[in-house]
Amino acid sequence: MRDIEKEPVAAEDAAAEKTTPMTMIQALRSAMDVMMERDSNVVVYGQDVGYFGGVFRVTDGLQAKYGKHRAFDAPISEGGIVGTAVGMAAYGLRPVVEIQFADYFYPATDQIVSEAARLRYRSAGDFTSPLTIRMPCGGGIYGGQTHSQSPEAFFTHVCGLRTVMPSNPYDAKGLLIASIENDDPVIFLEPKRLYNGPFDGHHDRPVVSWSKHDLGKVPEGYYTVPLDKAAIFRPGADLTVLTYGTMVWVSEAAANETGIDAEIIDLRTLWPLDLDTIVESVKKTGRCVVVHEATKTSGFGAELAALVQEHCFYHLEAPIERVAGWDTPYPHAQEWAYFPGPDRVGAAFKRAMEA
Amino acid sequence: MGIHVIKMPDVGEGIAECEVVAWRVQPGDAVKEDQILADVMTDKATVEIPSPVHGTVMALGGKVGESLAVGAELVRLEIEGAGNFKGDAAKPAAASAGASAPAADEPADVPHGFVPEPQRVAAGAASVSAAPSAEGVRDPGAPAARHPAPASSGSGASSRAIFRDANEKPLAAPAVRKRAWDMGIELQYVGGSGAAGRITHADLDNFIAGRQRGHSAQSGADSRYAELQGEEAVPLIGLRRKIAEKMQLSKRQIPHFTYVEEVDVTELEALRTQLNARYGAERGKLTLLPLLMRAVVLAIRKFPEVNARFDDQAGIVTRYQPVHLGIATQTDAGLMVPVIRNAEARDPWSSAKEIVRLAEAARTGKAARDELSGSTITITSLGPLGGIVSTPVINHPEVAIVGVNRILERPVVRNGGLVPRKLMNLSSSFDHRVIDGMVAAEFIQTVRGYLESPATLFVE
Numbered sequence: 001m002r003d004i005e006k007e008p009v010a011a012e013d014a015a016a017e018k019t020t021p022m023t024m025i026q027a028l029r030s031a032m033d034v035m036m037e038r039d040s041n042v043v044v045y046g047q048d049v050g051y052f053g054g055v056f057r058v059t060d061g062l063q064a065k066y067g068k069h070r071a072f073d074a075p076i077s078e079g080g081i082v083g084t085a086v087g088m089a090a091y092g093l094r095p096v097v098e099i100q101f102a103d104y105f106y107p108a109t110d111q112i113v114s115e116a117a118r119l120r121y122r123s124a125g126d127f128t129s130p131l132t133i134r135m136p137c138g139g140g141i142y143g144g145q146t147h148s149q150s151p152e153a154f155f156t157h158v159c160g161l162r163t164v165m166p167s168n169p170y171d172a173k174g175l176l177i178a179s180i181e182n183d184d185p186v187i188f189l190e191p192k193r194l195y196n197g198p199f200d201g202h203h204d205r206p207v208v209s210w211s212k213h214d215l216g217k218v219p220e221g222y223y224t225v226p227l228d229k230a231a232i233f234r235p236g237a238d239l240t241v242l243t244y245g246t247m248v249w250v251s252e253a254a255a256n257e258t259g260i261d262a263e264i265i266d267l268r269t270l271w272p273l274d275l276d277t278i279v280e281s282v283k284k285t286g287r288c289v290v291v292h293e294a295t296k297t298s299g300f301g302a303e304l305a306a307l308v309q310e311h312c313f314y315h316l317e318a319p320i321e322r323v324a325g326w327d328t329p330y331p332h333a334q335e336w337a338y339f340p341g342p343d344r345v346g347a348a349f350k351r352a353m354e355a
Numbered sequence: 356m357g358i359h360v361i362k363m364p365d366v367g368e369g370i371a372e373c374e375v376v377a378w379r380v381q382p383g384d385a386v387k388e389d390q391i392l393a394d395v396m397t398d399k400a401t402v403e404i405p406s407p408v409h410g411t412v413m414a415l416g417g418k419v420g421e422s423l424a425v426g427a428e429l430v431r432l433e434i435e436g437a438g439n440f441k442g443d444a445a446k447p448a449a450a451s452a453g454a455s456a457p458a459a460d461e462p463a464d465v466p467h468g469f470v471p472e473p474q475r476v477a478a479g480a481a482s483v484s485a486a487p488s489a490e491g492v493r494d495p496g497a498p499a500a501r502h503p504a505p506a507s508s509g510s511g512a513s514s515r516a517i518f519r520d521a522n523e524k525p526l527a528a529p530a531v532r533k534r535a536w537d538m539g540i541e542l543q544y545v546g547g548s549g550a551a552g553r554i555t556h557a558d559l560d561n562f563i564a565g566r567q568r569g570h571s572a573q574s575g576a577d578s579r580y581a582e583l584q585g586e587e588a589v590p591l592i593g594l595r596r597k598i599a600e601k602m603q604l605s606k607r608q609i610p611h612f613t614y615v616e617e618v619d620v621t622e623l624e625a626l627r628t629q630l631n632a633r634y635g636a637e638r639g640k641l642t643l644l645p646l647l648m649r650a651v652v653l654a655i656r657k658f659p660e661v662n663a664r665f666d667d668q669a670g671i672v673t674r675y676q677p678v679h680l681g682i683a684t685q686t687d688a689g690l691m692v693p694v695i696r697n698a699e700a701r702d703p704w705s706s707a708k709e710i711v712r713l714a715e716a717a718r719t720g721k722a723a724r725d726e727l728s729g730s731t732i733t734i735t736s737l738g739p740l741g742g743i744v745s746t747p748v749i750n751h752p753e754v755a756i757v758g759v760n761r762i763l764e765r766p767v768v769r770n771g772g773l774v775p776r777k778l779m780n781l782s783s784s785f786d787h788r789v790i791d792g793m794v795a796a797e798f799i800q801t802v803r804g805y806l807e808s809p810a811t812l813f814v815e
Contacts, residue, residue, distance in 0.1 A: 315530050317531075
């Protein structure tokens with residue numbers, strides 16, 4: 001049996017110090033590469049993951065480097081992919097599986113909720129499920145209803161799961177390594193609109209490359225980003241923005257465009273949640289705007305708003321604002337009317353300031 | 356790019372200048388064609404001036420309250436293509452001080468998507484380090500300003516106290532409530548100057564300051580007995596100034612003679628009830644006013660001298676055959692007098708409809724200029740608020756105004772016994788220079804006669 005309270009492994013590798021410009025795809029691949037090299041129990045599989053290297057090329061080259069027994073293809077059966085991973089994990093492997101789009105996880109729900117998330121509880125700690133389920137998520141890529149969903153709230157609602165969503169290559173690699181090392185099942189959501197560059201919501205402007213950005217400078221070796229710490233992406237005094245993934249960048253654009261000095265908190269790990277950082281910030285600013293791309297009703301923003309209310313009520317100067325996707329399927333034809341862009345976010349900033 | 360100058364248009368016959376009562380745009384604003392630029396006011400009507408073109412406002416032609424001559428520059432716009440202005444572009448218009456470009460709002464020229472290094476402060480440990488600690492080190496340089504500083508406080512809380520009913524709940528943000536709670540202040544007694552009457556931090560500050568100054572021993576935290584501070588200078592602009600000028604002119608020039616008489620309207624009210632019961636559905640409900648108008652019209656046939664306008668400079672009283680009846684009407688902007696033209700040619704239902712139409716037009720600012728001028732005699736009524744007696748001010752240069760007081764059921768002695776009757780006073784003022792008291796009294800008695808025997812309103 002594995003030690004549950006295992007200490008994080010110190011980064012002894014000098015390669016951790018040396019950085020290389022990476023896209024989020026390269027950073028994720030590097031995380032799996034580093035972990036497959038360090039730990040022979042790490043296996044990677046999913047639809048088109050092995051020979052082809054993944055539809056987004058995230059696992060490209062891993063089969064060539066580590067062989068078909070460590071990086072391989074799976075049938076089109078999400079339930080089977082996660083189910084086998086739960087078994088592997090229980091018996092000592094550290095599977096990293098890919099659900100090709102987060103929109104496709106639903107057939108695996110029973111395996112995720114009833115098996116992976118419960119195994120530790122059900123076996124009174126004799127077994128754990130140290131598996132990582134990667135899923136590209138979110139819109140802004142003209143993918144329509146079947147390739148654009150943000151299902152994070154399904155997972156944060158389940159006890160026993162960790163839910164992670166990075167907003168940049170640096171965090172992506174550090175969080176993925178920490179996820180692989182973690183003994184709990186981790187849902188690792190990858191905002192695919194950020195794979196190749198930051199995206200501020202202005203879809204009509206040229207794409208910016210990660211190579212132009214500090215957060216695209218990624219250490220080549222091993223390092224971790226803790227699974228329960230938010231990042232203050234942009235310090236500010238006027239209001240607190242609670243957000244994650246693509247919306248971190250949209251919120252930054254909204255702050256710049258409105259001139260409102262927003263403190264943008266990139267949650268990075270939705271659960272466990274870094275409540276301390278949130279509470280400290282809201283107590284400082286007295287105003288809070290929650291931004292996510294997923295549909296609004298019963299979205300994770302509802303949980304955030306409730307927590308802020310519970311912990312900061314008497315510090316609030318204004319009602320908590322939520323900016324989210326509309327309560328509709330993610331549309332093909334009106335993608336930018338659906339996507340909560342900087343105008344919608346900025347308008348919420350103004351409402352919060354004027355209240 | 357060109358400059359397009361919009362001039363003060365001629366909004367009514369014979370108007371030499373218009374007063375700007377509101378600017379709807381400011382320098383730097385982008386305006387679209389047909390967007391309203393300003394509200395300007397003539398003698399009584401307010402007119403919206405739309406923009407004929409798309410453009411950006413460069414300068415405004417004056418301040419609110421200023422009168423601009425017809426043809427004077429109202430707004431100067433910068434437009435695509437050639438403008439209509441060939442003069443010296445550098446020459447600023449009167450109020451161009453605020454015309455600087457709104458540069459402050461523009462974000463700095465930062466490369467797209469680029470975040471400078473110091474902006475990203477990891478809340479947790481920098482995990483690149485050799486031994487990442489679970490605790491993490493918080494940024495010691497975290498913002499220092501902890502005390503609440505709401506954005507709205509800059510605008511300054513009103514020093515005006517707002518008195519709340521005992522069972523009306525005070526509105527305040529949770530942070531304000533907490534502060535008040537901690538200080539033992541009951542928000543019920545704190546005035547609110549924020550949106551929807553919300554109590555702001557500044558209101559609380561004012562309240563605390565007032566309590567420290569005031570007689571706290573007696574009144575405690577109760578703002579109902581707090582000392583009040585401050586004053587408010589309200590400039591007279593637009594309609595309010597016109598009203599003031601008109602009232603002043605009337606009272607300064609016209610020696611008013613006011614005559615009050617009691618009218619028994621029991622029969623009239625009974626008739627009105629019958630008419631409304633029988634004809635109300637098809638012809639509309641009658642109020643007392645159209646019946647009074649008819650009585651005034653009929654009385655004027657016997658006393659044409661009260662239906663007149665007096666030019667005291669020329670020394671000429673002009674008597675009119677038509678009766679153009681002004682009806683004093685309260686609007687949100689102030690008192691207006693829409694005019695029922697040729698009231699002598701209208702039956703009560705026609706008058707009633709015209710009153711409704713004109714009053715609505717006046718209240719919504721849609722009344723045409725000639726609907727608000729040219730009356731020859733005026734009726735003023737405050738309806739149920741009419742009181743017992745009033746001293747109406749003559750609508751200069753007319754010579755008479757008939758005021759209506761409220762109807763009240765009172766005991767009246769008749770044939771040695773008490774009977775309940777509906778009584779109403781008419782309080783009327785006359786220009787005593789041209790109307791003698793006897794004439795005024797006879798005129799009102801004639802009106803009274805018609806009202807007390809209402810059949811005579813219809814059978815002449």
